[in-house]
Amino acid sequence: MSTESDVPDLTRDDPLTDLTESGWAAFFVACAAVTLVTTLSIAAMLLYRSGQFFTEYSVSEFLTGTTFRAANEVFGIVPLVIATLSVTVVAGFIALPVGTLTAVYLSEYASTRSRAVLKPMLEILAGVPTIVYGIFALIYITPALQVVFPSLPTFNVLSASLMIGVMTIPMVSSISEDAMSAVPDDLRQAGYGLGATKFEVSxxxxxxASMSGIASSYILAVSRAIGETMILAVATGTLANMPEVREAAGVLPYIHPADVLMEPGMTITTAMIHSRGGELTGGSIAYDALFALGLTLFVVTLVLNVVSDVIAERYREEY
Structure with missing residues (x-):
């Protein structure tokens, strides 16, 4: 019995080729290192400047305060979080189902010609500058909503939330469609062989079978909605309003959605823009508050991306 391997050695034993390959490997490692160093530098900078902010401002007041006025050095984040979550939820109600259904159509129902036209159009929609969406929300969506809700102010959270939902549809549909297209045709044919209809197979x-990719698209879309800035800066106004906290049955506190969506508001991202736009000097507490807000966004998006990775690993199917 021969001890030599039956697998032939197809690599070239050439010193110059080995040197070139080593150079390319080092280049790729350097590119990966730049990404890692950049992320760590941003995190370190946020932690350092946020630490300086929290030496002057109470952490509990920052996390539980119901008033945010940068000019008065009051930095309660609760109204900003409520507005951010409201925008994200409304945008999710639009983007997630519409994006998923669009992906099902492109993957399972659309002809090759239709898909060749619709898929690039979705990509173009994803490339529209966000400030264009913001102006569209202010000039067209808000007046249309005022026909239904006459008391709706010019600057409001609802119109901006609707436009963010439209903006994130291409992200959900594109990623979900790629995940669905990766499902082997053998699974579809097996379903048809058992008598399933097109709808049942889909x-x-x-x-x-593509749930891991779909769930990842959801998390990415939610992260995008949380971090959106320009649409909100144009359409929602500059007031960090704290909605009235009501009580259900005299026991359970709650906030009515209309008290947030039908009024001007300020999210975490827009608070950072408007705070920076004033007479702000480096080293002041208002300046350091920007980094505390940035750290909050960083932690939220980091958690969402970790959740996305966990879901993808949990439900990933290997074929």
């Missing part, structure tokens, strides 16, 4: 086989 919803009962393709969608569950």
């Amino acid at each position: 919803t009962g086989i393709v969608v569950p």
